[in-house]
Amino acid sequence: MTHAPENDLPGSAAERDALLGAVHEAATQVRERTPLVQCLTNEVTVNLVANVLLAAGASPAMVATPGEAEELAHVADAVLVNLGTMGADHRASIRSTVAAAEGARTPWVLDPVAVGVLSLRTRLAAEILVHTPAVVRGNASEIRALAGLASAGRGVDARDDVDDALTAALAVAGRTGAVVAVSGETDLVTDGVTVVRLTGGDPLLTLMTGGGCALGGLVAATTAVASPLVAAVTASAWFNAAASDAALVASGPGSFAAAFVDAVHALTTDTLVERAAAGLRVGALTATGARA
Numbered sequence: 589m590t591h592a593p594e595n596d597l598p599g600s601a602a603e604r605d606a607l608l609g610a611v612h613e614a615a616t617q618v619r620e621r622t623p624l625v626q627c628l629t630n631e632v633t634v635n636l637v638a639n640v641l642l643a644a645g646a647s648p649a650m651v652a653t654p655g656e657a658e659e660l661a662h663v664a665d666a667v668l669v670n671l672g673t674m675g676a677d678h679r680a681s682i683r684s685t686v687a688a689a690e691g692a693r694t695p696w697v698l699d700p701v702a703v704g705v706l707s708l709r710t711r712l713a714a715e716i717l718v719h720t721p722a723v724v725r726g727n728a729s730e731i732r733a734l735a736g737l738a739s740a741g742r743g744v745d746a747r748d749d750v751d752d753a754l755t756a757a758l759a760v761a762g763r764t765g766a767v768v769a770v771s772g773e774t775d776l777v778t779d780g781v782t783v784v785r786l787t788g789g790d791p792l793l794t795l796m797t798g799g800g801c802a803l804g805g806l807v808a809a810t811t812a813v814a815s816p817l818v819a820a821v822t823a824s825a826w827f828n829a830a831a832s833d834a835a836l837v838a839s840g841p842g843s844f845a846a847a848f849v850d851a852v853h854a855l856t857t858d859t860l861v862e863r864a865a866a867g868l869r870v871g872a873l874t875a876t877g878a879r880a
């Protein structure tokens with residue numbers, strides 16, 4: 589069954605307003621409650637992920653060593669699991685930490701970097717998905733691969749369109765119970781029924797390594813204070829607004845990365861919601877994907 593975007597039922601204005609109100613509350617709560625976010629992320633982007641979390645108001649802890657990672661999962665407010673680099677220690681920590689997070693009811697987020705391209709991480713992703721992630725956040729190629737659909741992915745970057753990942757996102761949401769967030773020029777977030785699309789941001793985000801990883805970190809931070817759907821939408825809207833602001837002052841990818849962290853920090857919750865409202869569409873799908 590394919591779900592073309594035109595098969596989304598338009599959500600009501602009240603639903604949209606309620607979601608925007610929840611986004612405002614979620615961003616406020618991230619700043620007020622400083623959630624402790626345990627990150628099992630990759631060796632490439634660890635510093636950016638930590639800096640974006642700090643800039644947003646969260647407290648990152650890059651604790652990924654076997655023997656202590658699972659201990660922190662009981663204390664942390666949320667956990668990020670990123671498959672970007674796959675050393676043996678990282679794999680062992682991921683296994684024990686997602687089980688610990690599930691047992692402790694700590695929400696955890698999976699970023700399935702390059703799943704579908706390499707079999708080791710593809711198998712690990714399938715194995716850990718049974719431990720009830722709150723959100724699965726990836727690009728279109730990764731989400732297609734997670735669902736077992738053909739994917740054009742070759743490395744860590746997407747080579748499929750977000751709209752071509754809607755069927756896959758619904759399948760992964762249905763199988764795991766997680767909210768699925770697909771990033772790209774337009775971001776898509778679904779819990780299997782509601783489908784939210786967000787426009788905005790800037791292509792420079794794709795020239796800064798770790799854009800997706802840091803987005804996963806902010807999704808995780810927000811799951812500590814809001815529902816998984818609201819968390820994914822809030823983080824996406826936060827990224828879109830901050831990227832647009834950073835692009836205004838950046839002269840290229842390097843200065844963009846610094847300006848982006850500054851913009852994540854500078855964005856007020858009121859401005860975040862105003863900007864989200866300009867680029868947010870809420871819809872729902874019928875069981876058949878048909879317009880009612």
Ligand SMILES: Nc1ncnc2c1ncn2[C@@H]1O[C@H](COP(=O)(O)OP(=O)(O)O)[C@@H](O)[C@H]1O
Nearest residue numbers: 727745746771772773789790791793799800827
């Ligand atoms: N063409 C684009 N224009 C604007 N923003 C984009 C574009 N492509 C990706 N983004 C944004 O970049 C961030 C990272 O997404 P993406 O590049 O898809 O993840 P990944 O780095 O995991 O492949 C997201 O906030 C997404 O909205």
Ligand SMILES: Cc1ncsc1CCOP(=O)(O)O
Nearest residue numbers: 630632672744798799800801
């Ligand atoms: C380049 C690279 N190689 C392995 S992980 C990684 C970072 C991927 O970051 P993102 O998915 O956020 O672009």
Ligand SMILES: [Mg+2]
Nearest residue numbers: 701744800801
């Ligand atoms: Mg990625």
